[in-house]
Amino acid sequence: MMAEYEYAFPAIRGVQAGRVFFVSMCPLKLLPKIFVWDDDDLPPELRAQRTLNKGRIPEMARYLESNPTSYTFSAITASLDATVRFVPHSGGVHGAATGVLRIPMDGRFIINDGQHRRAAIEQALKARPELGDETIAVVFFIDKGLERCQQMFADLNRHAVRASKSIGVLYDHRDPLAALTREVVATSPVFKGFVETEATSLSKESRRLFTLSAIYGAHRSLFDSVTDVAPKAQTRLALTFWGIVDDQIPEWGDVRARRMRSPEVRADFIHTHGIVLAALGRIGNSLLLADQNPDTWRKTLGKLHDLDWARSNTGLWEGRAMIGGRVSKALNNVLLTTAAIRIHLGLPLPIEEQRAEDALRKEHRL
Template structure:
């Protein structure tokens, strides 16, 4: 029995004498054959069943599914039905796997179909969260079922080999720097706003590292794009303003901060090297921008009118941003290094609020009291 397709439809695997029949391309890696096929999304949850959650790690070939990741992945598919991108799944087949080339020689020998008994077991080596997200998304939008995803099939050579495949596939995986994620994200309005400010604002123009999220000791940049993004995220969080107003409001806020930090202007004027500023002061670090954004958010929640919040900005001139300021010890600096932990972010925010004569929230007051009781203050 062969494949059955209708004109204009996507060829899909069908049951053939109790077999799956996948159109495929054959390749070789490390002397082993593997096969690449296109599988309709509606079949992914049916043939790739994840049932190893109760097994001990040493007898599993995958990590436990992190269900906390699924909502974001699922929303990504559902919110971008015309523009989502998923990389291939990688799977091992525990059972007979036969390839039939379209021709006995020439290019056709690598193109054909693989036949897999329905009793075979499919194990995902890479892509279990994509598989689970596809299953959830299909419940809400069944029309996605006719779309396809690439699947790379290997023959299952035992538990040890499958575990090694998982280790190898994840060994060199490196999460991209947050800055380049912001730079390349064209779906997120806040990322677009941050790029706009970084490229056009007189405060940041020419002073932002757009790709890396950390700056080398000799970098001539003063800020990272990810640090500005954190500041903007805190600044604009849950503000009831028109989205078209946000870029101008954020730019005005950072210009007001800039007016209180003479070292930023000195770097732009090239009278003070950026590495010296980063080494001797805190105000260009991600921790400081994030804390400043939090303080700004409090003011803007009361009123976005500059006549309300601009007078507070002048009080920041009282802040001693020098690392040698002993008030930063334990609050923003631990063991001589700037700490970006949640506690240190809260303590740094508290310090700025108090300098601006702003009240602390009950949670912030609790953190502040604990800090002072320990004798850190």
């Protein structure tokens, strides 16, 4: 009896790799009802998708709820295990591009790409049911059997490349901290012209000194728990903070004055790396929370001038900023690097940095 009932989707018919596929639209309110997720309890070899990462759903749902007039969700790709009918609008069978795709209600829908979008939409609709009549694009492939579905998942993800953190900061116009970072990079003499805005790492011969993602991470630490400062004031504080730091690290100015080359500075010193910028951000945060007047920071930060940032200073940086001679970005290394700088500046250590410092001293019996 179920075969007598059908879903009818307005669709565009196409051909890819010799196989017919269809592109259609699905109302958001119908998405959770048609594309039911029930594969989590199956072993991986019997599924056509990876296990749903439920930790990703709340953030995606909040994005949709918070931006009901400007959100963007890409198409969902699904396989159909069913005998479908495509009724072209022209009435002909061959060569038709647009028409109605009729799918038996007992057909099986398998999401090849977009299961987290589907789950986020389902959750967001509980808070914003008015979004239910909006639509999302769906690409349907006719598939018989599980083997091709699994191969489709592998193929769809084979060449997927996550956008770098730097370009995410560059293009994010919702995040106030990203906007602050872009403005600081564009206007500060310290950074202007010396920041890589696309990649999160620098090539060996790059003339840049810093990455946008590293500066963003430092700003996130700098303004952590700072809630009583207006955005423009935050920008001014950031500009002043980096100006004071820059005065204490002569190699940064030497690069701008072309007395040194960026690759040489990055190869010989650690102070352009993200771990040190993050550490400086943490220290700046302590100073900012204690006093928002930058003039009170100068004496403390002035001691940075006497700190030996050279990679060859392994007695200080190995095991902290470096592991086996290579700079490490691990959280524990950030804590240890920050602790070393704080000790040099004569500042007290927060609890988590003190614990990391104690563990390091115990391990090396310092």
